[in-house]
Amino acid sequence: MIKILVVDDSHAPREVICDTLKQFNIQVAEATNGVEAIEVLKAEKFNLVITDVVMPEMNGYELCRWIKENPSTKKVPVIFCSTKNQDFDIHWAQKQGGDAYIVKEEFIKDRMQLLKTIKYLLKQVK
Structure with a gap:
């Protein structure tokens, strides 16, 4: 079973992402910030x-x-999912080692985009 950690300090977006993943039988854990995520x-x-x-x-x-x-x-892929949507934000995420970047507004409109990105990244790891 696929296991994904969702890290977001805002409850509503975190819940939407987790619920979407659970609909596809993905096991989910949550954290509210980076320190908690590391633990x-x-x-x-x-x-x-x-x-x-x-x-x-x-x-x-x-x-x-x-x-x-x-x-x-x-080797764990990292997807950034943020409201920040400037080219600089996306570029900076890549420079930090991010594997993909999804703008939250786009995710809300098309939840399948996140699932396609997850599927693609998990294939790359194998």
Whole structure:
């Protein structure tokens, strides 16, 4: 079974993402910031991480760098899902090691976009 960690300090978007994933029999864990996510990642293995960018304590960019620098998680794909939609934001996410970037407004309009991105990234890891 696919296991994904969803990291977002805002309850509503986190819940929408988690509910969407659960509809496709994907096992989901949640964290509200990067610090909490690291604790979860140290305790469990995940196939993929979906993270917001702007969060308290540790933002999504810092979390992504930690994931990509840690030997036990460096191959875990990271999808940024954020309201930030400028070219710079997307470019910066890639520079931090992000594997994909989805704007939350686009996700709300087309939830299949996230699922297609997950499927694509998981194929790349195998």
